Amino acid sequence: MADLVVVSPVSIARKRRLQRVGTILLYVLFGLVAFSFTLPFLLMLSSAFKTSAEIIKIPPTLLPANPSLKAFKTVLTEAPYLTWYRNSLIVAGAVTTLTMFTSSLAGYIFAKFDFPGRGPLFILILSTMMVPFPVLLIPSYLIVDYLHLLNTLWALIVPGMVSAFGIFLMRQFIAGIPNDLIEAARIDGASEFAIFARVVLPLVRSPMAALGVFAFLGSWNDYLWPLIVINDLNKSTVPLALTFFNSQHAQRYDLVMAAAALAVIPVIIVFVIFQRQIVNALMLAGMK
Amino acid sequence: MGTSVELTTRPSAAAGFGRLRRRRRPPGHAAQMRFVALSLTPILIFFFVFLLLPIGIVAWLSFHRYNQLAPVSPWIGLRNYTFAFQRDPFFRNALENTLKYALVAVPVNVVISLPIALALNQLRWLRALFRTAFFLPVIASAVAVSLLWIPIYDPQYGWLNGLLGWLGFSGHAWLADPNTALWAVLAAAVWQDLGYNIIVFLAGLQGIPDDFYDAAKVDGAGAWHRFKDITIPLLQRTMLFVLVLTMISYMQEFTHIQVMTAGGPVHSSETMVLYIYLKGFQDFSMGYASAMSMVLMGIVLFITMAQMWLLRSRWEY
Numbered sequence: 135m136a137d138l139v140v141v142s143p144v145s146i147a148r149k150r151r152l153q154r155v156g157t158i159l160l161y162v163l164f165g166l167v168a169f170s171f172t173l174p175f176l177l178m179l180s181s182a183f184k185t186s187a188e189i190i191k192i193p194p195t196l197l198p199a200n201p202s203l204k205a206f207k208t209v210l211t212e213a214p215y216l217t218w219y220r221n222s223l224i225v226a227g228a229v230t231t232l233t234m235f236t237s238s239l240a241g242y243i244f245a246k247f248d249f250p251g252r253g254p255l256f257i258l259i260l261s262t263m264m265v266p267f268p269v270l271l272i273p274s275y276l277i278v279d280y281l282h283l284l285n286t287l288w289a290l291i292v293p294g295m296v297s298a299f300g301i302f303l304m305r306q307f308i309a310g311i312p313n314d315l316i317e318a319a320r321i322d323g324a325s326e327f328a329i330f331a332r333v334v335l336p337l338v339r340s341p342m343a344a345l346g347v348f349a350f351l352g353s354w355n356d357y358l359w360p361l362i363v364i365n366d367l368n369k370s371t372v373p374l375a376l377t378f379f380n381s382q383h384a385q386r387y388d389l390v391m392a393a394a395a396l397a398v399i400p401v402i403i404v405f406v407i408f409q410r411q412i413v414n415a416l417m418l419a420g421m422k
Numbered sequence: 423m424g425t426s427v428e429l430t431t432r433p434s435a436a437a438g439f440g441r442l443r444r445r446r447r448p449p450g451h452a453a454q455m456r457f458v459a460l461s462l463t464p465i466l467i468f469f470f471v472f473l474l475l476p477i478g479i480v481a482w483l484s485f486h487r488y489n490q491l492a493p494v495s496p497w498i499g500l501r502n503y504t505f506a507f508q509r510d511p512f513f514r515n516a517l518e519n520t521l522k523y524a525l526v527a528v529p530v531n532v533v534i535s536l537p538i539a540l541a542l543n544q545l546r547w548l549r550a551l552f553r554t555a556f557f558l559p560v561i562a563s564a565v566a567v568s569l570l571w572i573p574i575y576d577p578q579y580g581w582l583n584g585l586l587g588w589l590g591f592s593g594h595a596w597l598a599d600p601n602t603a604l605w606a607v608l609a610a611a612v613w614q615d616l617g618y619n620i621i622v623f624l625a626g627l628q629g630i631p632d633d634f635y636d637a638a639k640v641d642g643a644g645a646w647h648r649f650k651d652i653t654i655p656l657l658q659r660t661m662l663f664v665l666v667l668t669m670i671s672y673m674q675e676f677t678h679i680q681v682m683t684a685g686g687p688v689h690s691s692e693t694m695v696l697y698i699y700l701k702g703f704q705d706f707s708m709g710y711a712s713a714m715s716m717v718l719m720g721i722v723l724f725i726t727m728a729q730m731w732l733l734r735s736r737w738e739y
Contacts, residue, residue, distance in 0.1 A: 161548070164541060168555040174613065175558065177581055178570040193584035240465045247458050255466070262473045264726045268674050268695040269719040272702045272712050273479035276490070277471060296468040320450060326457035355563035357677045358695075362703060373565035377681055380569055387573045394566045405561050409554055412561075417625040 175398070181391035182206065189388045205392035209379075215396065217368055218375040225287055225371055226353040229294040233349040234342055236296050241304025242334050246316060256305070263298045268358060275362050289363040290371065294353055300345050307341040308334060344415030354401070372397045484716045488709035495709065502713030513714060515689055516697035519604060523693060524672040527608050531668055532661075535616045539623035540653075553624070557617035564614065568681035571610040572597070575682075600690035603683045607691055611678045615671070619664050626660030627653070659733070666729040670722055694718050 181189060183201040209215055243249075244256050274293060283289040311334060319329045335342070360374040367378060376393055383389045405412060484502055488495040506513040538556065542549055559567060574581045575596040583593030596606040630653065638648045676695040679685060685692035685700070692700075694714065702711030 160541065160544065164545070164552055167538070168552050171613075171616075172555050172558065174567075174570055174574065177574065181573060190579055192578060193587055194579055194581055236465050236468070239461050243458055243462050247454060249455065249458050258474070259469060262469075262477070264723055265477060265719060266670065266674050266722050268676060268698065269715045269722070270476040270480060271698065272483065272708050272715065273476035274472065275703075276479065276708075277476065279490075292468075293472045296465055296472065298469070298473060326453060327461075351561055355561075355565075357563070357565050357680075358699070361680075362699075373563045376563075376565050376569060380572075380681070387576075387579070390569055391573065394569045397566045398562045398570075401561055401563075402558055405558065406554065409550070409557075413553065413557065413621060417621060 178391045178395055178398070181387050182395045184388050186386065186388050189386070205388040206396070208389055209393045209396060213375070213379055213393070214368060215375075215393070218370050218372045221287060221369060222354055222371040225290045226350050228291045229353040230346050230350040232291070232295040233297050233300050234346050237300030237304045237345055238308070238335060238338065238342060239330065240296075240301045241306075242308050242330050244301065244305045245309040246311075246313070246334075259298050259301055263302065271358070271362065274359075278363055284363055285366050285369060287369060290353070290356075290360055293359075294349070297345075297349065300349070303341055303345055304338065307338045311337050340414070343411055347412050347415045480712045480715050480719075483709050483712035485713075486709045487707075488712070489706050490708065491706065498709075502710050503717070505710070506714055506717065512689060512692070512697060516692050516694045516714075517717075519690075519692055520673055520675070520694040523604060523608060523675055524669055526605075527612055527672045528665060528668050530608075531612050531615060531619060532664065534612070535619040535664075536623055538616070539620045539627060540649075542620065542624055543627045553621070556620050559614040560617040560621075562614070564611075564677035565681055567610060567614045568607075568678045571606075571613075572682060575606055597683055598687055600687050603687060604691040607678050607682050610682065611672075611675065614678075615668070619668060622664055623657070623660060626657050629660075630656045662729060662732060666725060669725055673718070673722060673725075 180197055182205055183203070184195075184198040185200065185202055185204065188195060188199055244252065278284055278289045278293065281292075283292060315333055315337075316329055319333045324332070354371075355373060356371070357373045357377075360371050361377075364370055364374060367375065370378065376397055379393050380390050485497055485499060486495045487498050487502075542552060542556075545552065573579065577583060577593060577595040577598065580593075580596075582596065586593055594602065596602050634652050634656070635648055638652060643651070674695050675693045676699065679691055679693050679696055680699075683691045685696050695718070698711045698714050698718070701714065702708050
């Protein structure tokens with residue numbers, strides 16, 4: 135006890151200084167770790183700006199000697215890159231919108247209405263969440279084939295329209311909305327759909343955003359499913375097209391890296407702009 | 423709450439008195455039920471066709487010899503399963519590769535992501551910037567990430583061998599050597615996934631109330647004790663969540679492998695999903711591929727059930 139009282143001001147100052155040095159060290163260390171972590175992206179950019187001659191230098195140069203945009207130009211002119219982009223945007227946009235709509239609507243109904251079979255139905259939906267998608271590859275392919283959707287963008291959109299996880303997530307959040315609000319709107323004469331659209335939806339914006347981010351990234355980055363149902367280059371999404379591009383230009387790392395950079399950079403820009411919302415959304419969905 | 427609807431629709435003692443029951447329903451009940459039926463039916467149809475039906479079909483196919491082009495698909499009982507486990511060395515190889523891959527990737531991932539999350543949690547400034555740096559690979563597509571790792575591993579022009587040469591070591595054909603291919607892909611995949619677990623751990627850490635640490639400080643607990651006796655036990659749920667989710671996702675590894683090595687060289691990096699894909703969509707033995715899918719589903723369901731059981735027992739104290 136006595137020790138505590140007689141700590142000299144000098145030793146407190148020294149402790150503070152030590153702490154400050156520790157903090158600086160932590161930041162330096164962190165900077166290094168974070169930098170080496172982003173290195174693969176930087177190397178990608180470096181290769182993309184190199185000329186085809188420089189790309190086969192041994193040992194590889196860290197930065198392009200005379201940076202050129204030639205690789206990007208080649209990618210954009212020789213490959214239907216903008217078509218791939220448009221396809222990806224259409225598919226991911228449609229899947230995101232539809233998933234958000236069906237999940238919140240079904241979530242609202244499971245949370246706030248009592249109807250015969252509600253409990254068992256909800257459990258059935260929950261239980262399909264445990265089944266990983268690759269397991270259902272073959273039957274999904276057969277169903278889409280049966281519906282004559284193979285090799286169309288519909289094949290990428292339709293199976294993604296309903297999400298068991300989305301219904302579950304939205305039900306959890308909508309259950310927390312006070313029933314009085316809904317009853318009040320009903321007494322005011324609002325139609326059932328108007329209650330859903332104008333009373334319920336505005337109150338669950340953040341889980342909706344979370345679900346939207348999830349659906350968009352999942353669809354935008356999906357590779358396995360498009361690989362199976364699309365075999366027309368003009369209907370490819372970006373990830374699928376990238377592998378085709380790679381198979382055509384293997385060893386031309388300048389071109390492949392430029393194509394990869396064109397795929398990655400827009401997503402990174404969107405992420406940096408909306409990063410707070412996206413990270414919060416992912417945390418929210420992660421904790422369920 | 424919600425009971426006003428619930429009470430009146432439940433078949434009650436008044437079931438025999440139809441008129442009475444109808445009168446006790448709140449006005450607009452019919453409209454509500456119409457709304458439920460109209461909006462739920464299409465959603466349930468899609469749910470049935472694209473989520474439920476496939477489970478039934480994959481189970482059915484697994485007991486048949488099925489090829490889309492063949493006129494008949496005879497029932498062959500468990501023969502797809504016995505063939506997989508007894509006579510197909512490639513299935514065993516894929517199963518082993520998948521387990522090896524997942525069992526190494528999960529601890530490697532956690533051992534790197536947890537300390538980074540712990541350190542990030544200590545930072546007062548620039549936390550968002552660092553978090554972004556770690557999170558960027560997560561949002562990039564797995565294909566793009568795989569493509570950008572290929573030149574890193576290139577035996578001649580690659581960065582990795584360049585760095586090793588600069589340090590005085592000899593290079594290596596990372597993706598072309600059966601002993602290293604799987605692990606080279608694993609490094610790229612873990613690099614891509616780390617950020618997600620860092621975010622989840624960070625959320626778990628921020629969920630621990632500061633009061634606990636303050637109280638421990640007042641009691642004279644040092645940093646190590648606070649970490650060992652507060653952080654670790656309170657992070658257990660998050661840890662279990664991360665372990666199971668990461669395990670399940672690595673069991674389904676496909677994209678990085680398919681793009682970087684295509685399962686080669688000599689099947690050394692062939693995983694289960696890749697083998698299922700090859701059997702089902704290149705050999706068109708869809709019955710056999712379905713049986714292997716059922717095995718994979720069994721493994722994943724087992725892990726999920728184990729997690730639920732563990733979480734339940736932990737929840738009780």
